[in-house]
Amino acid sequence: MSKVHTLDHPLIQHKLTYLRKKETGTKEFRELTDEIASLMAYEVTRDLSTQNIEIETPIAKTQSEVISGKKLAVVPILRAGLGMVDGVVDLVPAAKVGHVGLYRDPETLEPVEYYCKMPTDIGSRELIMVDPMLATGGTAVAALEFVKNRGAKNIKFMCLVAAPEGIEELQAAHPDVDIYTAAVDEKLNDHAYIVPGLGDAGDRLFGTK
Secondary structure, three states: OOOEEEOOOHHHHHHHHHHHOOOOOHHHHHHHHHHHHHHHHHHHOOOOOEEEEEEEOOOOEEEEEEEOOOEEEEEEEOOOOHHHHHHHHHHOOOOEEOEEEEEEOOOOOOEEEEEEEOOOOHHHEEEEEEOOEEOOOHHHHHHHHHHHHOOOOEEEEEEEEEOHHHHHHHHHHOOOOEEEEEEEOOEEOOOOOEEOOOOOHHHHHHOOO
């Protein structure tokens, strides 16, 4: 079974509090999402492998570490996941970015892929899938299936807030994917919104309703 990592760093929790507030406007919401994503990415990438190389400082030659092994890819779930991409890429500029978009068929309620484009070497990269909300888990489960079908193997899922129902659903469908979140909230309400949550992340990011 995959692990759930709740990132309780004081800076993350402080910024998440202001992200949740209903008075927070689009500009600040977007900035806070970006900042939290960057702080979370610092923790999510903690286990990247490194190797020693020889460099020369102004004083002497020395052995020093650089990242080695698999490179990174960031894959947002459209559209709200776009708000988290820059925060990760600012930290790891060499990361490539894929995109996955899906919608739910109104009759069958099954997820339908409308866009999925990955880096050509996705199978050899460590992938961080990002979406602000893990609510029912249906969207995340389908998006992960889509990227696996294109060759992705080593995947982590990163969100700002998660509901217990979504965590359970994702773990059942993808037990190989660890979940990183800033908060595990109480529950889902009758409209599948996370309680207390932060509202509709996509609408708050882009100023839509």
